[in-house]
């Protein structure tokens with residue numbers, strides 16, 4: 366059975382969404398609130414979080430917690446643990462990640478490259494490990510990893526970002542299988558361009574999130590939107606790896622400043 370938003374409530378009554386105040390994370394928070402989840406919401410901006418918590422609590426009659434936290438800080442895990450250890454988090458949306466950067470690899474500082482990689486791999490890995498352990502002990506749950514279509518193909522001029530998204534995809538698809546043993550449904554969501562704080566074009570966040578919630582528990586990963594699906598299929602399976610790299614590189618180059 367596909368999980369509609371209503372059916373998602375089978376996972377318990379507390380969910381954590383990182384990057385909840387804008388874009389895809391904001392939409393996850395709204396749809397999970399509508400499904401009846403109490404929400405722990407995380408972002409850096411404390412004021413925006415407070416407003417979001419108040420609005421969702423009053424619209425849906427749910428309990429909320431604001432967790433102001435910079436996932437790039439050294440103490441992010443202890444901050445999150447302190448805020449959530451007493452909550453039965455059974456649904457985790459691992460959404461906040463490094464901003465995509467479009468430009469030349471050699472124009473990036475070593476620090477910028479490391480920051481992107483750290484946030485999109487090590488930090489997200491630790492969060493998955495932390496909450497999956499808690500869910501396994503509690504008897505199950507759900508985790509959605511927000512990757513990107515950029516993880517399905519090598520993207521010149523977004524090299525470190527697309528490589529980090531490929532890491533998330535491979536990790537997530539493997540965990541889909543492995544965590545079933547602990548009754549944890551793991552889904553990797555690979556959106557294409559989606560309207561958000563930084564991007565004014567692409568899909569609306571609502572169908573992206575609906576697609577993820579419908580696919581949860583049914584398959585290892587999902588790409589929302591037929592155009593995105595087609596693009597990933599062409600570049601992964603119809604073209605040789607060499608042809609895919611050249612075609613993506615030529616395309617990306619046209620957008621270089």
Ligand SMILES: NC(=O)c1ccc[n+]([C@@H]2O[C@H](COP(=O)([O-])OP(=O)(O)OC[C@H]3O[C@@H](n4cnc5c(N)ncnc54)[C@H](OP(=O)(O)O)[C@@H]3O)[C@@H](O)[C@H]2O)c1
Nearest residue numbers: 384385386387388389408409410436462513558559561562
């Ligand atoms: N939008 C797209 O086209 C697209 C496409 C493919 C994949 N994705 C992926 O989808 C996810 C969400 O992207 P989005 O475009 O929806 O984001 P967005 O609109 O830019 O919003 C980012 C959210 O994350 C929070 N955030 C950013 N950096 C953070 C940090 N270091 N620590 C804690 N919170 C942080 C922001 O709040 P604060 O600034 O207050 O922290 C905000 O709530 C990302 O993983 C992205 O790679 C997006």
